[in-house]
Amino acid sequence: MSDSSDRDDLGDYVRQVHQNTQKYLRDLIAENERLFALIHTLERELDRERKDRLRVEERIAALDAERKAYLERYLEVEAQNANVSNLYVATLRLHASIGHADVLTAIHEIVINLVGSEELAVFEMNSQGSTLLLSSSFGLDPNGMQRVALGVGIIGACALSGRTFIAGEKTEGFAPIPLEANLTVCVPLIVEGVVTGAVAIFRLLEHKPKLEPIDHELFALLGTQAATALYCTSFVEHSGGRQSLRARALSEYPRK
Amino acid sequence: MAGGAPSRKTDRMGASMGQERKPKILLVDDSSTVLIMEEMLLRSKYDVVKATGGAQALRIAAEQKPDLVLLDIVMPAMDGLETCRLLRAMEATRSTPIIMVTTRGERKTMDAATAAGANGYVTKPIDQKELLSKVDQYLGAKP
Numbered sequence: 001m002s003d004s005s006d007r008d009d010l011g012d013y014v015r016q017v018h019q020n021t022q023k024y025l026r027d028l029i030a031e032n033e034r035l036f037a038l039i040h041t042l043e044r045e046l047d048r049e050r051k052d053r054l055r056v057e058e059r060i061a062a063l064d065a066e067r068k069a070y071l072e073r074y075l076e077v078e079a080q081n082a083n084v085s086n087l088y089v090a091t092l093r094l095h096a097s098i099g100h101a102d103v104l105t106a107i108h109e110i111v112i113n114l115v116g117s118e119e120l121a122v123f124e125m126n127s128q129g130s131t132l133l134l135s136s137s138f139g140l141d142p143n144g145m146q147r148v149a150l151g152v153g154i155i156g157a158c159a160l161s162g163r164t165f166i167a168g169e170k171t172e173g174f175a176p177i178p179l180e181a182n183l184t185v186c187v188p189l190i191v192e193g194v195v196t197g198a199v200a201i202f203r204l205l206e207h208k209p210k211l212e213p214i215d216h217e218l219f220a221l222l223g224t225q226a227a228t229a230l231y232c233t234s235f236v237e238h239s240g241g242r243q244s245l246r247a248r249a250l251s252e253y254p255r256k
Numbered sequence: 257m258a259g260g261a262p263s264r265k266t267d268r269m270g271a272s273m274g275q276e277r278k279p280k281i282l283l284v285d286d287s288s289t290v291l292i293m294e295e296m297l298l299r300s301k302y303d304v305v306k307a308t309g310g311a312q313a314l315r316i317a318a319e320q321k322p323d324l325v326l327l328d329i330v331m332p333a334m335d336g337l338e339t340c341r342l343l344r345a346m347e348a349t350r351s352t353p354i355i356m357v358t359t360r361g362e363r364k365t366m367d368a369a370t371a372a373g374a375n376g377y378v379t380k381p382i383d384q385k386e387l388l389s390k391v392d393q394y395l396g397a398k399p
Contacts, residue, residue, distance in 0.1 A: 082384045089293045096288075109289035116381040118359060207361030207379050 083214045086114050087221055094225045100233040104136045107226050111201055112138065115215050117184065119202035121145060123155065124230065125195065132159050132198060135230075140202065144179055153177035158186040159198050164219060166211065185211070187219045189227035196227050278303045279395045282322035284313040284339065285357065286331045290380070294326060294357075297384050298391065310334025314342055321348045324394055326387075327374070329358040329365065337372045344373035353394040357382065 093106040104122055111120045119139040123132035132148040132155065150160045154174045158165050165174050165186040176183060182202045189197035199222055204211070280303040283294045288308075295304050305320055307313035311334055317325065325343060329336035336356055343349040356369040356377040369377055375394065378387050 078385065085293065085296055085384070089289055089296065092292060093289050106289065109287045112359060113287055113290050113293075113380050113382075116359070205359055205361065205380070208381070 083217060086214055087217055090114060090218060090221055091225055094229040098233055098236045100237065103229045103233055107199060108138050115201060115218055116205045116208040117201045117203060121200045123148060124197040154180045154183055155186050155198055155200050158188050159195050162188045162190055162195050185219060187223045190223055191227045191231045196231055279323040280305060280320060282313060282317055282325045285328035297388060310339035313339055317343055317349050318346060322352060324391060325352055325354045326357050327354055329356055329360060337368055340372040340374050355390055
């Protein structure tokens with residue numbers, strides 16, 4: 001073979017390699033562009049997914065907040081229902097009888113079972129309106145509290161002013177006497193703006209550390225409904241008792 | 257709390273005349289206030305029978321075989337602890353869940369209730385949610 005023939009073959013080979021390299025580069029660039037386009041598409045999709053996820057997370061957070069609000073509302077309504085049922089039971093009991101002793105028993109039961117105290121006293125005003133007389137008590141030594149003069153001690157001040165005493169809350173203007181050392185609440189019994197008695201509640205049960213909002217409602221209810229119920233019993237007593245009342249009712253409302 | 261797991265299930269009562277019988281609860285308390293309150297709370301889910309004393313409770317329990325008893329501890333004549341012991345001695349209520357309801361929240365009383373055969377207790381003033389939850393727990397009802 002001649003030298004010139006060898007050079008031609010080498011030139012062809014180099015051209016061939018050059019052409020192949022150029023084609024390979026073009027393919028590589030095209031593939032690169034395709035991959036860039038794919039990455040761009042994927043980034044757009046990822047971005048959309050991120051936005052969707054954010055929206056879903058926001059919706060979940062909103063639903064969670066809504067759920068919490070509903071739960072709070074449910075608990076609130078549940079507590080209100082419990083309170084209303086307590087007040088209903090208390091009212092029902094106070095007005096279930098026209099007997100003086102029955103009404104006093106109802107007051108005891110309300111204080112013991114609904115408020116949570118086994119130390120209480122119920123006073124009623126004497127006919128002159130000057131002294132509270134002990135009508136009944138539970139868990140206390142009644143000696144020394146048979147009579148309470150108006151204005152004397154917390155119970156007397158409560159009856160004089162018509163204001164409720166609650167230890168640690170409503171204490172202004174009340175000065176205790178030794179007998180009232182453990183007094184927690186004193187509720188004046190009021191009928192048509194006139195104080196007719198008082199309910200004194202001493203120590204709460206051991207497992208009841210403090211008064212609850214429902215207790216305040218019960219005190220308000222006792223102050224009016226217990227007062228009215230007790231007051232009504234006096235009419236029955238004055239009109240000859242239950243038998244007389246029943247007889248009169250039968251005579252005034254003949255059977256059909 | 258003593259007594260272990262709930263022993264009676266609502267679905268155990270079976271069907272009668274095509275209707276599922278509600279579990280029956282015997283309420284025992286000398287206070288009408290408590291009886292009214294408990295009845296109001298439970299009557300939508302359970303049949304309720306009431307007794308105002310221990311002796312009456314024993315009689316009703318023997319006749320009606322309640323699925324659960326809510327029993328006051330402090331009662332005149334026969335107290336809740338004695339009533340509980342006697343209920344445990346009766347065939348009809350030997351394994352009936354008994355929940356004591358009491359103003360006495362101290363350990364000593366709870367131990368005495370457990371010794372008398374009570375399964376659990378709730379204190380007065382009654383927390384309605386707690387009571388319902390305890391009753392549901394023992395009767396296997398859904399809250």
